Amino acid sequence: MNKIITLLSIGFLATLSFNSHGLSIKLNPDQTDSNRIPEPHNIATESSVPLQDTNEYDGGDLYPGTIHFKNNRYILSRCTSGGDDYVLEFIHHNDQKTIDQLINTKAKFWINLFGVYSSIEDEHHLKVKDASDIHIGQSCHLKDALEILSNEED
CATH class of the missing domain: 2.20.25 (N-terminal domain of TfIIb)
Known part of the structure; x- marks a missing residue:
């Protein structure tokens, strides 16, 4: 792809x-x-992404992070020092299906999402146009890397 x-x-x-x-x-x-x-x-x-799907959501940005499912919502924990969380809404069902499969296998992974940001009721939201560049068996969070280093020293 x-x-x-x-x-x-x-x-x-x-x-x-x-x-x-x-x-x-x-x-x-x-x-x-x-x-x-x-x-x-x-x-x-x-x-x-076909043009008719994106007219309402022009532009976008890359959002790397890990995804979990909580309170019937998909949540992206962004790979930044601030670690902001984003409520996800997928434009394409296949992207959501891929995420469901990864979450159900309990695989550790991080992913790059291309989407459009909005703020709704003081929450970060992301309309996902594309889910790509999946890194299975890895984390992008500094805290996870520090935990691995700490465990190696023990």
Whole structure:
């Protein structure tokens, strides 16, 4: 599965490609001419999601983290020092099905989600456009790495 996202940032275009080998980034400095820069609503688009599904959710960002199911909701614990939690809503049923399978096997994993953020009643929410780059048997949280190091010293 190959996913492509095109981003515009400070006068240059970059293409991020996700595939079975991970993430690759290609800078396109020759496309800095303002006549060739996409319209603002096209700055971040994903090729695998049909346009009619994303009109309400233009843009998006990558959210790496671990996912658990609590109180009938999917929760992403983001891989940051702050460790913010996000309530997830999946646009595509197949992404939710993949997460269900991982949670049901009780496998340790972390994942990159591409989605659109919103705040609802003082909670972080994420409308998930794509779930990709799954790392089974791993954690992305610093506390887990420190715990492993601590156990190795004992």
